[in-house]
Amino acid sequence: MTQISRFLSILIQTILAWSRKGWIRFVKWKYPNVVVVEENSIRTILDQFRNHGIYTLLIQGRSIAESIRGHLIHLATSRRFLRAGLSTRCGLYVWKDLDYFSVDNHLLNSPCSFRGRPITEFNIQDYVSDLTSKFFPSGQPPWQVHVINCFLRGEEYQICLVRVHHLLLRQEHLVLADFLPLRCSTDSWACQETDSPFTNLYSGPSALPKLYQKLTESFSNYWNEFLCNNDPNERPEILKKQIGIFQCSKIGVIVLVSSLKEMTRQYRKGEGPKFLDILSIVQREISKRNVSHSVFLRALLKSLNPLQFFYDVISWCWYLVVTLTLKTPILLIRELQALKSRHKHYHSDTLVSMLWCYVPLIYQASVEVISITWIAIKAPKTIFEELFLKHPQANRLQTTSPCGRKVVAWSEEVKLDVLRTISIMTGATEAEVLLAAMVDSLKEYFRHSSVRIPDNVLATGKFVGQRAVFMQNHEARGILCLALPTKTPLFEDDLVEILQIIQKNVREARSKQSAMYAITAAEESCGFLSSCLPSLLLKVILNQLTRRYSLSLTHVNGDLAVEGVDAVMYWRPPQGNCNMSITLHRYGSGVRLGVMGDALIGPEHSIITRTFPKSVENLANVVGVPRVPSRSSTPSPVNPSTSPGH
Structure with a gap:
C-alpha cells in the first residue's frame, strides 16, 4: 500500500509539472507579444489583489538624490523589465514591453506642502504613509522612487522612498538600494556575527562541499590530461596513423562528453534540444575532430586482425614485466616515504597522500549525510506539530x-x-x-x-x-x-x-x-x-x-x-x-x-x-538601567513629534 501511494504521489506530481509546462506554452502561444514568468515562488503564489508584495525602503540624507535621474536612466537602460509593464494572463504573470517609457513617470518629486502644511518632522510620517497607501499605476512598470525635500528641526534634508514589486527585484537580481546613486564601502562587509534568533539555526555542511570541490578538481585534472593525450584537436598526429579500437573508444568518450556539455549549455539557456538537434550536436563534435565513419571501421578491422591481437598481447606482457620489476619498487619506496612523513601533502602523487586527504573527508561527509537524512525524516512530523498543533x-x-x-x-x-x-x-x-x-x-x-x-x-x-x-x-x-x-x-x-x-x-x-x-x-x-x-x-x-x-x-x-x-x-x-x-x-x-x-x-x-x-x-x-533621554539628538524623520494619522 505504501509503494502504491508513493507511486501515485510521484505520478500526480509529474502530471502537475507537465500540466504547468503545457499551460505556460499555451499562454506563450496565445500571447506571443509578452514574456511569461515561468519560475514560481512562495511570494508569487501568495500574491493577491488585497496583499501585493511591494518592498519599501526609506533613506534620509542631505544630498542622496543628486544625479538620481541619470542613475535611473542608466539602470532602466540595462534592465529590460524596468521598462516593461507587469500584468497577468490566464493566471500567470507576464511582462509586456511598453510603447512609451519615461523615467519621469517613476521618479516623483514631493510638493512643497502636504494637506496645506509644509513637510516637516511633524507630518513626514503622514506624507510617507500616504505615498505607500497608493497602488502603482496600471500598465506601468511596478516601481517608484519618491524624492521628498523637507525641513527637520530647521535643517533641509532629502528623503528617498523606494517602492518595488518583489517579482521585479527577483527577476532582475536587484535590491532596493540599486535604485539610488549610493556609494557603498565594501571594506566592512566582512561576515558579521549577530545575535538574531532568526539566523544560524544550524551549521551548514562543511565536509560535503570540500569533498565535492576535491573530487571536481581531481576529475578536472584527470580529464584535462586525458584530453591532452587522446583528443585529436589537441594532438592531430593521433589520426596520422591507423588507430585501434581502444584509441577509438577514447575519442568516442570525448565526443560524448563534449556533446553532453553542449546540450547542458542549451538547456540552461531554456533551449531544450530535440532528438534531431542531439544528432546534429554529436555529428558536429565528430566533425570537429576530423573523425569519419571510415576511421571507426578501419579501427574495428585492425582490432580483429589476429596478428595485431598477438602484437597487443606481447606489448601488454612487456609493459607488465617492466612495471613489476622496475616501477613497482620505486612506487613502494615513495609510498613508504609518504607514510613516514609528517607532511603528507608534500607527496601529492602517492596513494598514502590521497587516502590521508580523502578518508577523513569521506567519513565527515558521511556523518553529515546521515545527519541531514535524519533531519529530513523527522521534518514532516516536527513541522506539522509546530505549525498546526501548538497554540491552537x-x-x-x-x-x-x-x-x-x-x-x-x-x-x-x-x-x-x-x-x-x-x-x-x-x-x-x-x-x-x-x-x-x-x-x-x-x-x-x-x-x-x-x-x-x-x-x-x-x-x-x-x-x-x-x-x-x-x-x-x-x-x-x-x-x-x-x-x-x-x-x-x-x-x-x-x-x-x-x-x-x-x-x-x-x-x-x-x-x-x-x-x-x-x-x-x-x-x-x-x-x-x-x-x-x-x-x-x-x-x-x-x-x-x-x-x-x-x-x-x-x-x-x-x-x-x-x-x-x-x-x-x-x-x-x-x-x-x-x-x-x-x-x-x-x-x-x-x-x-x-x-x-x-x-x-x-x-x-x-x-x-x-x-x-x-x-x-x-x-x-x-x-535598573540608568535613565537616559530616549529622543535622538540627530535630526531625523524617525523622531516624529506626532504620529501618522493624527
Whole structure:
C-alpha cells in the first residue's frame, strides 16, 4: 500500500509539472507579444489583489538624490523589465514591453506642502504613509522612487522612498538600494556575527562541499590530461596513423562528453534540444575532430586482425614485466616515504597522500549525510506539530477584510547602549530585548483597537543582513515560527516575565525548527518547495498558515557603510492572510521599529511605533538601567513629534 501511494504521489506530481509546462506554452502561444514568468515562488503564489508584495525602503540624507535621474536612466537602460509593464494572463504573470517609457513617470518629486502644511518632522510620517497607501499605476512598470525635500528641526534634508514589486527585484537580481546613486564601502562587509534568533539555526555542511570541490578538481585534472593525450584537436598526429579500437573508444568518450556539455549549455539557456538537434550536436563534435565513419571501421578491422591481437598481447606482457620489476619498487619506496612523513601533502602523487586527504573527508561527509537524512525524516512530523498543533487559539491582528493599500509608521531611535546594558543585566540577547518591547507595544495596540488581547501572537521571523538591503547578497535565510506572549502566568504586564518567556520560546523554536528553517532557506535560494509541490496545494496551505501566523517579523542587523546616509527604514511586505509586518532595523548606533499594515488598521498602527521607545525605557527602568533621554539628538524623520494619522 505504501509503494502504491508513493507511486501515485510521484505520478500526480509529474502530471502537475507537465500540466504547468503545457499551460505556460499555451499562454506563450496565445500571447506571443509578452514574456511569461515561468519560475514560481512562495511570494508569487501568495500574491493577491488585497496583499501585493511591494518592498519599501526609506533613506534620509542631505544630498542622496543628486544625479538620481541619470542613475535611473542608466539602470532602466540595462534592465529590460524596468521598462516593461507587469500584468497577468490566464493566471500567470507576464511582462509586456511598453510603447512609451519615461523615467519621469517613476521618479516623483514631493510638493512643497502636504494637506496645506509644509513637510516637516511633524507630518513626514503622514506624507510617507500616504505615498505607500497608493497602488502603482496600471500598465506601468511596478516601481517608484519618491524624492521628498523637507525641513527637520530647521535643517533641509532629502528623503528617498523606494517602492518595488518583489517579482521585479527577483527577476532582475536587484535590491532596493540599486535604485539610488549610493556609494557603498565594501571594506566592512566582512561576515558579521549577530545575535538574531532568526539566523544560524544550524551549521551548514562543511565536509560535503570540500569533498565535492576535491573530487571536481581531481576529475578536472584527470580529464584535462586525458584530453591532452587522446583528443585529436589537441594532438592531430593521433589520426596520422591507423588507430585501434581502444584509441577509438577514447575519442568516442570525448565526443560524448563534449556533446553532453553542449546540450547542458542549451538547456540552461531554456533551449531544450530535440532528438534531431542531439544528432546534429554529436555529428558536429565528430566533425570537429576530423573523425569519419571510415576511421571507426578501419579501427574495428585492425582490432580483429589476429596478428595485431598477438602484437597487443606481447606489448601488454612487456609493459607488465617492466612495471613489476622496475616501477613497482620505486612506487613502494615513495609510498613508504609518504607514510613516514609528517607532511603528507608534500607527496601529492602517492596513494598514502590521497587516502590521508580523502578518508577523513569521506567519513565527515558521511556523518553529515546521515545527519541531514535524519533531519529530513523527522521534518514532516516536527513541522506539522509546530505549525498546526501548538497554540491552537486564533490571534488575528485585523478583524476586517483588508483593502490592499498599505500604511507605514516608524519609531524613534532606541540607543544600542541601552539595549546592551539591558542585555547584560538580564542575560537576554539584544534581539530578545527588542522582541519583549515590541510585545508590550502590540498589547497597547490591542487595547486601543478594541480587539481581545490573545494569549500569544504567532509570528514568522526572518533575518535580513544590512548588506542584503544595499547590495546583492546570495546568502539564503530561512524562517522561524515564534510565539510572542502577551499574557504571563504570574504577573500581568510584567516586562521581565515577558522577556523570560520569549527567551524560553526562542530556545525551543531554535532547537526544533532547524528542518523548517533549512527548507524555507532552500526555497529562497532555489525554489525548493515551489518546484516540488503543486501551486494550488501550496496556496491553500500558505493561506491557512498566514491566517494563523498573522504577524511577519524582520530583523535587520549589521554595520552600515554607505556614504551620505543618515537614517534607514526597511519594510518587508506582509502577504497572504498576514495582516502586519514589523521591522526591527538597526542602523548605526540605534534601532528603530517600523510597521507596515493594511490601510484599514490605520491610524492605530502608529500606536505600536509610538509605544516602542517607551516600552524599552520601562524595561530599562525595571531592571535598573540608568535613565537616559530616549529622543535622538540627530535630526531625523524617525523622531516624529506626532504620529501618522493624527
